[in-house]
Amino acid sequence: MKNNKNLILPLGFKANGLSCGLKRSGKPDLALIYSSPAALASAKFTTSSIIAAPLIVCKKHLKSAKKFQAVLINSGNANCFTGKAGVKDAQASADYLARELKIAKHSVLVNSTGIIGKRLDLAKIKQAIPQLVAGLSSAGIHRAETAIMTTDTFAKEVSRSLKVDGKLVRICAIAKGAGMIAPNMATMLCFIMTDAAVTQPALNKALSAAVDKSFNCISVDGCMSTNDTVLVLANAAAGNKVISAGESLENFSKALEAVCLDLAKMVVADAEGATKFIQIDVCQAKNTQEAKSIALGIANSMLFKTAVFGENPNFGRVAAAVGASGFNIKEEQLKIKLGSLKDKQVKLTVSLSRGKSKCTVYTSDLTPEYIKINAEYN
Amino acid sequence: MKNNKNLILPLGFKANGLSCGLKRSGKPDLALIYSSPAALASAKFTTSSIIAAPLIVCKKHLKSAKKFQAVLINSGNANCFTGKAGVKDAQASADYLARELKIAKHSVLVNSTGIIGKRLDLAKIKQAIPQLVAGLSSAGIHRAETAIMTTDTFAKEVSRSLKVDGKLVRICAIAKGAGMIAPNMATMLCFIMTDAAVTQPALNKALSAAVDKSFNCISVDGCMSTNDTVLVLANAAAGNKVISAGESLENFSKALEAVCLDLAKMVVADAEGATKFIQIDVCQAKNTQEAKSIALGIANSMLFKTAVFGENPNFGRVAAAVGASGFNIKEEQLKIKLGSLKDKQVKLTVSLSRGKSKCTVYTSDLTPEYIKINAEYN
Secondary structure: OOOOOOOOOOOOEEEEEEOOOOOOOOOOOEEEEEEEEEEEEEEEEOOOOOOOHHHHHHHHHHHHOOOEEEEEEEEEEOOOOOHHHHHHHHHHHHHHHHHHHOOOHHHEEEEEEEEOOOOOOHHHHHHHHHHHHHOOEOOHHHHHHHHOOOOOOOOEEEEEEEEEOOEEEEEEEEEEOOOOOOHHHOOOEEEEEEOOOEOHHHHHHHHHHHHHOOHHHEEOOOOOOOOOEEEEEEOOOOOOOOEOOHHHHHHHHHHHHHHHHHHHHHHHHOOOOOOOEEEEEEEEEOOHHHHHHHHHHHHOOHHHHHHHHOOOOOHHHHHHHHHOOOOOOOHHHOEEEEOOOOOOEEEEEEEOOOOOEEEEEEEEOOOHHHHHHHHHOO | OOOOOOOOOOOOEEEEEEOOOOOOOOOOOEEEEEEEEEEEEEEEEOOOOOOOHHHHHHHHHHHHOOOEEEEEEEEEEOOOOOHHHHHHHHHHHHHHHHHHHOOOHHHEEEEEEEEOOOOOOHHHHHHHHHHHHHOOEOOHHHHHHHHOOOOOOOOEEEEEEEEEOOEEEEEEEEEEOOOOOOHHHOOOEEEEEEOOOEOHHHHHHHHHHHHHOOHHHEEOOOOOOOOOEEEEEEOOOOOOOOEOOHHHHHHHHHHHHHHHHHHHHHHHHOOOOOOOEEEEEEEEEOOHHHHHHHHHHHHOOHHHHHHHHOOOOOHHHHHHHHHOOOOOOOHHHOEEEEOOOOOOEEEEEEEOOOOOEEEEEEEEOOOHHHHHHHHHOO
């Protein structure tokens, strides 16, 4: 999971990351993704009713503009629960970056992750922006992915390419996890870049489908952050025939889903304190929603997660979670198959004898180390 | 929280508890509560769709009979996820006890708590029943409350009396917690005895209200057991004017609620590995359901519970839990007041500026010890 020198950055994208002093540790905390030409964007945000200030700015810009050129991300401070002042700060940082890059104000998107409830140190960000812009390069993507990390123990990047009507199209994405469990530093963020030419409706559709089968199928602790964001920029630099429907959209969607799923699995693998990577397959459900709800119910059961940590093959804990799921699943419908718990990878299969739908969810175990990390953080 | 020699057992009730060998530790694991005269009963069971075998038998008896004389409870085995054989075992133990006590078969109720998925050792229970019956006494209630314990570190009992039209009426209850988090040994059980004369509808109403404001307002880990039961027996031995409505029902309900709330708090205080007792008051909500859902959302947030363990006054974790609750609560509506985290008792007040309703929920912190207990149990 080390930096991949062969990461394929889509055409027209550059990035950079550096330390501007938001993190007390002095580690990198400010990242920039830049696209020329300007790109279409599509995004999925947290469904929490309390959202961070940068998301308010992002949503405004996504409404008022059609194309975007820059994403500014800081770690070390979530700029959440900071009131109107927080929104002003987020807007000011976006405006400042737009001036520096000489691009339209609305073409800048912003994001933050870190401590909730503290004002952003805007001066530090402003001061660092000229250097951040000056250092933009293809290789800078590795610096960017490091600068968005909080409690992550490794940087998360994926790239993939596909052919669309004979033209090579590239998708590259970076993400940070994994500490929804550590909301001080919380948030799952993912930024996807592609040089595909794709219509806005097709991009929206592909992202929705990809997120639904990847980031919406993982759970570390069942806690939703105020900053969760998955954002894709598509700048058409590949020069392919515009993807809008049919086979080309299908292929693009599949590639996007694969990128998201790879990153989602990395987020689970890097969950705080985790010692196990758990795959939960719920099958023979009435419909996909039933399968997903039950799989997430098991994934969020503290007692199941603790059993896996203890390598305790306790299928009663699975049965209890299924019974409590709110679907009227009876004992005689339920088949539980729990793989060996000795390995780092654990597989649980739950069959419901109710239909043909299925869903796979990924989660981690719950460990004393997880509690230690979160209890001691301040 | 030691055994109270002055525990007031309602008239007509006797109890006993002993070790029949279900627990490998050799600790007491079989309890009996007996009432003469026969008593009305009302019960609340787990809403899980997968319920333990004794609950199936209980529900059948509660439907087919009007009065009850005995409750047989074993710990060390939940008799759950044991199929039709498990139901047969539960029924057989009830029938055997009925013969021994020379009472109607349907007047026996049964309950179990302990390991899920293993057959009950019926022979051990049958063998112990004569001795269990022979030892019935008022003082035996202390032995009974010990015999229903699993991971509980102290026995839980409460008694209270009130005047109904000049007559003294007694309520006494015993309970076991606290390891919903340890589903191997899971289950919250509570058995309430009263000598009040009360109509069946009034008893049902009083129990529903009491459970709603007590056991339904606590959460250790958000996991629901397959065996959860709160059962009240009312044998009318006090000779009071029958309680059916008005002031006498109000007073009886209040006393029942106070008994349940005391026990519920004991269950939280005895939660596995807990170092803190947390009271969460949600006020200024639109309605009670909103207040309760949000309070339980916070109580079940691993990150909030971990913060309290770490004495980390992180209100951002509370804000995140409120935002994720599904109600459309905005940042500007939310006021969070978190008391000192240095004490064993912690109080959190969340004001929503939306209305006049409120709810109080009790929970515990999440600690490495909790994980240790559950990971290592087998």
